Amino acid sequence: MRARHGTGNRPLAAVGAVLLAASLALAGCSARGSDDAKSAGKADKGAAAAPQSGAAGDAASRPGDAGARKPPAKPALPPASHVIRTAELTLEVPDVTKALAAARAAADEAGGYVGDETTERDERGHVVSHVVLRVPEAKYDSVLARLSGTGKLLGRKAKAQDVTDQVVDVESRITTQRASVARVCELMDRASQLSDVVTLEGELSRRQADLDALLAQQASLKDRTSLATITLGLTASAPAEESDDGGPGVVDAVTGGWHAFATAVRWLVMALGAAAPFVGALAAVYAVWWWGVRPRRAASAPAADDSSETKSGTG
Structure with a gap:
């Protein structure tokens, strides 16, 4: 019974060994194929790089041809000044x-x-x-x-x-501020709650105001630097007679003296005109005293003398 049981399991073991060997063979073929593909790719890359390196070597060996084929690099322009x-x-x-x-x-x-x-x-x-x-x-x-x-x-x-540094700084800040405003706008588009929308609107207003201030500063700088x-x-100019290039002459002295004399006469006439009312009033008072008061006093003076003499005689 034991010998029969062992002989019945041998075909199964042989079949399993054959399947295992076949699977290993397939795995080895696939791995070999991938390795061959990789090596072929590397070979192609090397073949493609070889002509380039050869061309580079030829160009290096012939500097005149390389300079003719490749234009020289342009120097970097300095930043515009403001x-x-x-x-x-x-x-x-x-x-x-x-x-x-x-x-x-x-x-x-x-x-x-x-x-x-x-x-x-x-x-x-x-x-x-x-x-x-x-x-x-x-x-x-x-x-x-x-x-x-x-x-x-x-x-x-x-x-x-x-103000070149200031202009560059303002331009950079404007770029950053615009990106910030765009991010807030995107967040507002995705916001679903009212509280979030209100908060984002306030933040957007503040950032937009900062951006407007920067734009105004940029416009002012542009105006002052471009114009x-x-x-x-x-x-x-002063007239010729008022210039101080030469000293006064005889005509200037006569003219000045005449102006001084005319001025003095004018002031004298003005003074007399101002004093005329007072002089008239004094003249009237003097006339009244001379023609009215003085004769009466002169007539009363002899009468007083006669009365004094009469009193002395009786006594």
Whole structure:
């Protein structure tokens, strides 16, 4: 019974061994195939890299050909500078109106405009004008030189302020703030509760206000850097007779003396006119005393003397 049982299990063991060997053979073939594919891929890459390295070697061996085939790299451009230019110019001109018209024409031809203008007369009656010109930064020097030649220079002050760092900083902050506003908008689109929406709306308003402030600052910087400011002061020249270039002459002395004499006579007449009422009143009082009071006193004086003599005789 035992021998029969052992012989019945032998075919089953043989079949199992055959299946195990077949599975191992298949696994080995698949692994070998993958290894062959990897090695073939590496070989292809090496073959593709070989011509490139060869071409690079040829290019290195022939520097003239390499330079002709590959253009030289362009140098990096420096960042654009942003400068605020201002100037104050004071001139003495023969005619303020004509000089003011010339200043307006210079600003218009340069592509600028007149920002502010004030014209008035000083205490001596001379016309004085102040005008603010805004001209492109590229035409700043030429306009300033043109204005300086229109009259006698009394004063000049120029200033240049580099705000490149400030402009770059504002641009960077604007980019960041815009991204922040966009994130809050996305959160509002996904918000489902009313409390979250209210909170996000407040945050969006605050960030949008900060963004608007940065945009306004950027616009102000752009305006001040693209257009230079020239403040021009115009004063009328003094007439020839009022100039102090020469000393007084004989005619000036006679003229001055005559004016002094006329002034003295005028003041004397004015003084007499002012004293006339008082002099008239005093004359009237004196006339009354002379013609009315004085004769009576003279007549009463002898009568008093006669009465005194009569009293002394009786006594």
